[in-house]
Amino acid sequence: MGTRAQQEIQRIVDRLAAAIVEHRLPPGTRLVESKLVEVLNANRNHVRAALQKLASEQKVVSIVPNRGAFVAQPTVEEARDVFEARILLERAIVGLAIRNLSARNRNRLQKQLEQETEAIRRHDRQEMIRESGNFHRVLAEIAGNQVLTDLLTGLITRTSLIIALYQETPEVKCSIEEHQALVDAILGGDAALATQLMDEHMATIQRYLLLDERPKTVDLQAALG
Amino acid sequence: MGTRAQQEIQRIVDRLAAAIVEHRLPPGTRLVESKLVEVLNANRNHVRAALQKLASEQKVVSIVPNRGAFVAQPTVEEARDVFEARILLERAIVGLAIRNLSARNRNRLQKQLEQETEAIRRHDRQEMIRESGNFHRVLAEIAGNQVLTDLLTGLITRTSLIIALYQETPEVKCSIEEHQALVDAILGGDAALATQLMDEHMATIQRYLLLDERPKTVDLQAALG
């Protein structure tokens, strides 16, 4: 495909991923191709390609043959694996970021915290989700490893879907207070403290997940058995 | 797409990835769609989808609009980033694997080493490459985290392409001696030693890469400037 088609597919991927990440499309939602064509003002071939990509790359969509695409419902095991992998990457990124603290990068961290503050001030939940994800992405960019950034970006997306599916209450647990403490430790150059704070930050998020139980959706087996 | 088409695309992806990983398709090789259709006995649409996947997921193919697909030529920066990320994952995997040492898993490690020995005995270079990759995949599977396994699998593929492009001599540096030492440390439950051996193993591979210089292929700018 030419660049134009690829860009269009990416546009659709981004729109859908954003909607899933910001919990506007709950897990299990049916994604009918013709509706997406209408809503996104797109070509059906492109929509199909985008859905395939979301299914095979980020795994936030699952495709059932002859039945169509749905917002994915990751299993408890997958949720655990995603968190385990993410913590791993986040810890390493914190360490790398501390070694790359240029004036510009310090500034980026401050600016990012301001964005989050603004989102909270406006009580804009979707923007809060978006910005809390951006915080971790900025950290990865400061770490200066594009491969790590790409891997983490995928895990951030999946994490948000997992939260939609398993978190007991809908508040955004990826809090600015913990981000602020992290930034303080990073700017202070205290790698050990920063790493520990990142561990605790991830643990905080994980603590509110109901990973002992089944997915939130109706389990016919349990409900009728 | 239905399951059948997806399977067919995956078959093509696997065939192409194997050829690239085993250095049968050197970096920069042109991949003409019609030739692939012939050689792989496939449909052109499926070939195109497979090439797109290899480009956007594993990044071992690069697609130039209106010019076609080529075996990728990762930059020195990308090579460094891939290795940095891979070391990170491998270290963690070693630690996790030691905690999961069932009888079956001990056996899998032994069996894997036997496979590698056999490849060496037969002087089958392509099988040696394949099996040395399998060693790291088995380790990831023993670690018991499917997400980590998937991420590492992608990085192993990319690593092999990087070696094809940047290693000074063509021997397989991912050696069974170091694998054997690693297995000994793991079976002995010595996490600190095993992690250190993994570090050294990765360092050994990296040591033979010419990452100070340009890619091996002719650089017109440098050659004619």
Add this chain to the structure above:
DNA sequence: CTTTTAAAAATTGTTAACAATTTGTTGGCA
């Protein structure tokens, strides 16, 4: 009123024809 069956509609899956672009070749001409 419930169940069954058949037809219609909606939705997904597949393909090959067509279009656009790049690459290669030939022949004229100074």
Add this chain to the structure above:
DNA sequence: TGCCAACAAATTGTTAACAATTTTTAAAAG
């Protein structure tokens, strides 16, 4: 010979029509 234009071939990119499957609707039968 060297250069250029026009044509031809090869290759990639795009699309819409067609096929297959599932879901819905409606009618008929018990």
